[in-house]
Amino acid sequence: MKRLFTLAAMGALTAASLTASAQFTVDGMASAAEIGTGVGKYQLAGSYTGNHLDADRGLKSLYVGYTATTLNIMVVGSAESATAGAYRALILYLNTPARSGVPSAIALPGSTDPSSPLAHQPRLDQETDYGFRAVVGPNASDVYFSAVSYVTGTGAPAAGTDPYVGQGNKTGAVITSTTAVLTGTKFSYLNTASLAANTANTGFEIEIPLSQLNSTTTLGAGSRLDLFAAFIDSNGQFNYSDVIPQVAGRTTAFGSNPDFSTIAGTQSVGFVLGTGALATRNAVAKNLDFQVYPNPATATSTVAYTVPAGRQPVSLAVYNALGQRVRSLAGAEQSGPQQFALGSLPAGAYLVKLQVGEQLTSQKVVVQ
Secondary structure, X not given: XXXXXXXXHHHXXXXXXXXXXXXXXXXXXXXXXXXXXXXXXXXXXXXOOOOOOOOOOEEEEEEEEEOOOEEEEEEEEEOOOOOOOOOEEEEEEEEOOOOOOEOOOOEOOOOOOOOOHHHOOOEOOOOEOEEEEEEEOOOOOOEEEEEEEOOXXXXXXXXXXXXXXXXXXXXXXXXEOOOOOOOOOEXXXXXXXXXXXXXXXXXXXXXXXXXXXXXXOOOOOOOEEEEEEEEEEOOOOEOOOOEEOOOOOOOOOOEOOOEHHHOOOOOOEEEEOOOEEOOOHHHHHHHHXXXXXXXXXXXXXXXXXXXXXXXXXEEEEEEOOOXXXXXXXXXXXXXXXXXXEOOOOOOEEEEEEEEEOOEEEEEEEEEO
16 A cells, blocks of 8 residues: 555656646647646637638637746637738737836837838737747748847847748748847747638747746746737738737728727737636726726716725826826725726826736726
8 A cells, every 4th residue: 555655646746747847849730739727738818700801811819828938829820821922921919027018009119120020010909028920921931930029128129129030831840039039939830721721720839938038027827918919911011800809890901000009898818827818808897897987088087996806906097198107096905996086187098097906907088
């Protein structure tokens, strides 16, 4: 009995060791064995089920996972265009904790390379630290990777630095970045001829060393990320409706340098490692009973919300159209119903942002 117990204990320790050292295979595919919960598993972050303006091509889903040493992201899609000779791209924008990037609703500075698909300047509904791209053409080796940094601060490349990482192929070959932007990041793309044929979750896979992301905050279980994925033309135009999060009912292209921050709902995926995707902004607002009234705002407008489930840290602030914080209304632990006077503001459009614990929402306010 003692020997059996020892063997069982050794087996448990071995299993724990394997879990702790779990790794993803970077091959352009989120295999069934790689999807689940916990370390070394991909979790679904979002899906696209809408209209495809490039016939049966574009986005399908987005997965996020992590290990003790890496952050892994899988953009599932079929990027080879239905138009002969055309080039398309899958792109991903990422916000990480404790870094300063381009604020929400501010135009991205664009790449220093005018030929890059990351040279465009959309306004995203999230702070943005990094962008990634995989350009796909008609030939077997027409896969090209790059990464852009929007991080500001000492030691960071200039915002908009967009080095070319390297050329891959459509069979999942791994390209490892040696550039100054997230050195050691691995890229892979596995092609399918169409979305109908994409039954194995193939597409654009990225593996980022955590050592390149960690700063004052260690990235790991419980860390929040913000993500946005899109299918675009090779010249950087959003000439399709494929984005994650999906815009409900959208059947037309977004065009040049779109402003996603003005679209109703949350146009970014909030994802907590080890937990999964967070509720949408609308769902959070409803849960917190968040409202600003009257709106259009006056000097007597009120911001109201409810902090559920006991005392929680709260941040309530007002931002102008440039993404600058112009007023902080709350920044401490609270519980139960709360009300604050918005106060007098110059005429213009503002964003009132509320965060209660891990729940984040916002509301646009117009001052006339």
